[in-house]
Amino acid sequence: MTETTAHAATESVQEFAARAREWLAENMPRLDPANPPLAGRGDDAAWQRARELQQLLYSGGFAGICFPREYGGLGLDPAYQRAFDIEVAQYEMPLILNVPTFTICAATLLDTGSEEQKHQRISAVLRGEEVLVQLLSEPSGGSDLAGLITRAERDGDTWVIHGAKTWSTSAFAADYGLLLVRTDPTVPKHEGLTMFLVPINSPGVELRRIEQVDGSNDFCTEFFDGLRLGDDAVVGEVNGGWAVASRLLFHERRAVGQGSEFASGRGRERSEESTGDLVALARSVGAADDPLVQDKVGRVLARRMVRDRLVEHVSGAMRDGSLPPAAGSIIRLFHSDVTFLEVDTATEIAGGFGVVEGEEQLLGVGERYLSRQTVALGGGSNEMARNVIGERVLGLPREYAADRGVPFNEVRHNRL
Incomplete structure (x- = not known):
């Protein structure tokens, strides 16, 4: 155990947050609104940058806050991760490593992998040396x-x-x-x-x-x-x-629904990051004083607040056993509904400007609408999430499946 890790294991959440605040100010690059960091998941340079930022976090003793110490993390309670997420809001972070590397794949290995796999792969991703998918x-x-x-x-x-x-x-x-x-x-x-x-x-x-x-x-x-x-x-x-x-799907549903303690920072998978600030969007199209637009923005803000409280409640209930692991589908499904509302509201506010080239921010609203449906598929479709909630949380009867209990080589595949 390093000196930094030992220190983290003995300090309160408030002391940890204060130490993180000081370290971040001295070591991590601040976000510049005029020059946002590389954001595209398809950009090789963005992945190299993410690895470098993760290496910084590891060297400072702030990587893998909720991962066990024996695999390179700090072994702390989720409350420490939540406090850290608040402190990093103004700093550039390796957010594209959250999903699927940290919150899905490394978390799955933690639960199901061999000791060798956990020591090698989890430690490597926390050091910023590897990416898992x-x-x-x-x-x-x-x-x-x-x-x-x-x-x-x-x-x-x-x-x-x-x-x-x-x-x-x-x-x-x-x-x-x-x-x-x-x-x-x-x-x-x-x-x-x-x-x-x-x-x-x-x-x-x-x-x-x-x-x-x-x-x-x-x-x-x-x-x-x-x-x-x-x-x-x-x-x-x-x-x-x-x-x-x-187990992987359990972690994926929690990650998509923003309920994973293994994420480092507020991930860009949060949909408000992709739709932009709706108030600023309304101002940019001259609709900030429109009561109807104000009502639509207010609905989104209220729904976000409900989602965040729901994530806390369901995540805590799964940890203490009062809700089963399948309850992760609740926050996964609600996150999908909130994202639809956010994206649809942004598109309504932008109107025709959302497809006008040259208006970069507004064009982004239109582009985001094109991929709107993806949030309804991650971790299984919305329909599957409802089935999981009904059958494994509420205890309703399972749906009929013609291939249940049948050897796979006797099941018809792609034949009429």
Whole structure:
């Protein structure tokens, strides 16, 4: 344990915040509204900058506040992370590392990985040396994650993997990915899956970036053709991958809903960051004094306040056991609804200016609308979130599934 880590473990939240405030002022670059930092997830320079900023945080003893000390973190309560998030609001932070590296992948490894995986990978991401991503969705899979067809077969002491994944966030910038594949097709679909930790630059992995309708290209498709991995790459148990995937989805829903204690700073995944200040937006189009516009902005601000309190309540209830882990879908679903309201309100205020080139801020409103629906898909679709809440939180009967209990190789796939 370093001297800084030992100090952090013995001080109050207020003392920790004061020390962080002093350190940030001396070491971290302040945000300049006139020259905002690189923001695009598809920008290689932004990822390099994020690694450098994370290295600064680690050297100062403020990385991985809620991660255990034995893996490079500080081992502190979420209250310390919340206090730190307040202090960093005016500083440039490696926010693109929050999702999926810290809040999803590293958190999943913390719960399900081997000691070697946790010591090596979690420590590396906290030092700013590595980026982790998730490799789950498939080109023909839709929302049925357990119905995946990417397969791993035994060949002596190794596993040989063939198949494809898609919509992998920031995979081009990653060092390792959590890859869910089928290792036994003779059992029902949830029972024959295994999670692997894959070096992205391995032979047998081909990565292509996806051009989206808003011009961004931070999502990727990956093709696996003879990728070979050893047993040390297995996360959890062979054919026990659904348990790992379920834990990953738990962390993803909390991350998307802003309920993860493993995020460092207020992530740019918060939708108000992408829609801009609605009051300033109204002023820029000359509508700040319009009572109707004021009412719309007020609705958004009120909904944000409700969301933030809901995140605190549900997150605390999951930690103390009064709500089950599936309750993360509550904040995930509400965050989606708030984002829709924010984006739609910004679009209504901007009006035609939202599609006028040359008006950079207003054009951004129009571009954000093009990707509005993505918030309804992360961590599973809104419809899936409602099913999870109904079945696993409220205890309602499960929906009928024709393939439940049927060996995967007997289930019809893409056939009439």
